[in-house]
Amino acid sequence: xxxxxxDLREIDAGMVCAALAERRCYASDASQVEGLADYVVRPESxxxxxxxxxxxxxxxxxxxxxxxxxxxxxxxxxxxGGIVLDLSGMNRIIEIDSENLQVIVEPGVIHEKxxxxxxxxxxxxxxxxxxxxxxxxxxxxxxxxxGMRSVxxxxxxxxxxxxxxxxxxxxxxxxxxKVLKSVAGYDLTRLFVGSEGTLGIxxxxxxxxxxxxxxxxxxxxxxxxxxxxxxxVIMVFSSGITPSACEILDRTTLKVxxxxxxxxxLPDDGDLILFEVDGTDSSTAESALQIQELLGPLAKSVRxxxxxxxxxxxxxxxxxxxxxxxxxxxxxxxxxxxxxVGVPIKEIPSLIKRVQQITTKLDLPAMKYGHIGxxxxxxxxxxxxxxxxxxGKLELAADRIHRAALELSxxxxxxxxxxxxxxxxxxLQVGEDALNVMRSIKKALDPKNILNPGKMGL
Ligand SMILES: Cc1cc2nc3c(=O)[nH]c(=O)nc-3n(C[C@H](O)[C@H](O)[C@H](O)COP(=O)(O)OP(=O)(O)OC[C@H]3O[C@@H](n4cnc5c(N)ncnc54)[C@H](O)[C@@H]3O)c2cc1C
Numbered sequence: 166x167x168x169x170x171x172d173l174r175e176i177d178a179g180m181v182c183a184a185l186a187e188r189r190c191y192a193s194d195a196s197q198v199e200g201l202a203d204y205v206v207r208p209e210s211x212x213x214x215x216x217x218x219x220x221x222x223x224x225x226x227x228x229x230x231x232x233x234x235x236x237x238x239x240x241x242x243x244x245x246g247g248i249v250l251d252l253s254g255m256n257r258i259i260e261i262d263s264e265n266l267q268v269i270v271e272p273g274v275i276h277e278k279x280x281x282x283x284x285x286x287x288x289x290x291x292x293x294x295x296x297x298x299x300x301x302x303x304x305x306x307x308x309x310x311x312g313m314r315s316v317x318x319x320x321x322x323x324x325x326x327x328x329x330x331x332x333x334x335x336x337x338x339x340x341x342x343k344v345l346k347s348v349a350g351y352d353l354t355r356l357f358v359g360s361e362g363t364l365g366i367x368x369x370x371x372x373x374x375x376x377x378x379x380x381x382x383x384x385x386x387x388x389x390x391x392x393x394x395x396x397x398v399i400m401v402f403s404s405g406i407t408p409s410a411c412e413i414l415d416r417t418t419l420k421v422x423x424x425x426x427x428x429x430x431l432p433d434d435g436d437l438i439l440f441e442v443d444g445t446d447s448s449t450a451e452s453a454l455q456i457q458e459l460l461g462p463l464a465k466s467v468r469x470x471x472x473x474x475x476x477x478x479x480x481x482x483x484x485x486x487x488x489x490x491x492x493x494x495x496x497x498x499x500x501x502x503x504x505x506v507g508v509p510i511k512e513i514p515s516l517i518k519r520v521q522q523i524t525t526k527l528d529l530p531a532m533k534y535g536h537i538g539x540x541x542x543x544x545x546x547x548x549x550x551x552x553x554x555x556x557g558k559l560e561l562a563a564d565r566i567h568r569a570a571l572e573l574s575x576x577x578x579x580x581x582x583x584x585x586x587x588x589x590x591x592x593l594q595v596g597e598d599a600l601n602v603m604r605s606i607k608k609a610l611d612p613k614n615i616l617n618p619g620k621m622g623l
Pocket of ligand 1: 229234241313361365366488
């Protein structure tokens with residue numbers, strides 16, 4: 166190992182660290198998955214990444230790529246040791262090509278910073294994870310992240326035009342171009358999107374951007390029964406309106422939101438659905454009114470948010486809610502497990518009912534919220550972490566929630582990825598044959614299995 170340290174330092178002495186304290190800081194992401202790397206390496210250029218990978222390939226050293234470590238599946242946790250490749254320092258916005266509606270960035274650019282840089286040009290990068298202020302574009306591409314606006318704008322995948330990728334043996338390839346449409350061979354860009362650092366290291370990305378909408382409006386509709394809430398969503402979609410966000414918040418979530426911001430004028434009980442529409446002043450006013458009229462006969466209450474200020478306050482609280490749950494009970498902590506299931510939208514009410522039954526039976530409190538327009542439900546289970554009995558119940562609940570989603574033709578992860586946290590469900594999720602195809606692809610690109618080994622059930 167001493168030899169490796171010398172070789173890495175020869176590439177750039179300042180980029181390598183072997184101190185235990187620092188390695189501990191890189192042991193996990195935002196999930197419970199942990200592992201200890203032998204070295205933390207912070208490259209600053211594609212050439213350095215290429216030299217590092219060539220060396221690691223020759224010496225069979227595992228390499229775990231890391232952006233900001235906000236992942237919720239253990240993707241950036243170095244479970245096999247080796248090196249953690251911290252790409253957060255490669256954070257330049259290389260080009261804003263507004264005429265072609267695209268940007269070229271390094272992987273360490275923070276999502277929110279990209280949007281701040283695009284704003285004066287009248288553009289934005291639409292995928293919008295709740296972690297926008299922290300997560301990197303590289304991490305978003307590797308996880309195919311999305312969020313509240315994917316119901317209208319799609320996921321990260323829809324915006325990636327070209328990637329510069331360093332392969333396991335150090336070769337550097339480009340997967341696309343600046344052209345918006347191209348059918349030249351296999352779609353390697355899409356192969357790398359969502360590959361969670363198992364196939365190559367993304368060192369540069371060409372991304373499509375979208376014009377910033379001129380106006381937004383928010384409709385708040387509350388429902389006595391979850392089934393009715395589910396029907397309401399289908400009614401809105403069937404009416405020809407595509408909301409720019411469509412979020413469900415259950416009763417417990419509403420309580421937490423009010424603890425976050427007591428000034429919010431939210432209903433006291435029932436399930437709340439937030440429908441946001443974007444466009445021009447007149448189109449949003451018309452669509453919001455149409456939703457209000459459409460849902461009047463179904464909803465317990467329905468109203469249009471009073472203006473920009475109220476809308477921003479509601480969205481700010483909504484973004485905090487996942488982490489704010491412990492305000493309900495300071496003796497309990499939210500554990501991110503079973504938190505990202507998805508089903509076809511028609512099945513959302515059934516999924517919510519199943520989750521309710523599972524958590525009630527195990528006597529575990531849970532908050533349920535999510536992107537109902539995509540069928541993506543975030544279940545926040547929270548426990549007393551000092552109580553081993555509760556850990557057992559937590560794992561049982563998460564397992565049953567994952568299986569319930571699969572039984573409803575759904576997915577164990579709509580946006581957070583597989584990593585290690587959900588790897589055990591891969592055979593059930595995709596089937597053995599498809600999983601074997603994935604293993605063949607992995608073997609072709611990374612024959613020594615040095616890139617993020619042990620992840621995604623590969
Ligand atoms: C409070 C909070 C809210 C969140 N909300 C959302 C949400 O709304 N929607 C959503 O989709 N996710 C959400 N997430 C999860 C997470 O933020 C996203 O998955 C995010 O895109 C991860 O980015 P990161 O830079 O932190 O990546 P990391 O966690 O560092 O890494 C994620 C994966 O990408 C790989 N990777 C990172 N960089 C590269 C690279 N350059 N090349 C190859 N592989 C790479 C890593 O190996 C790992 O497998 C949330 C997380 C938190 C903590």
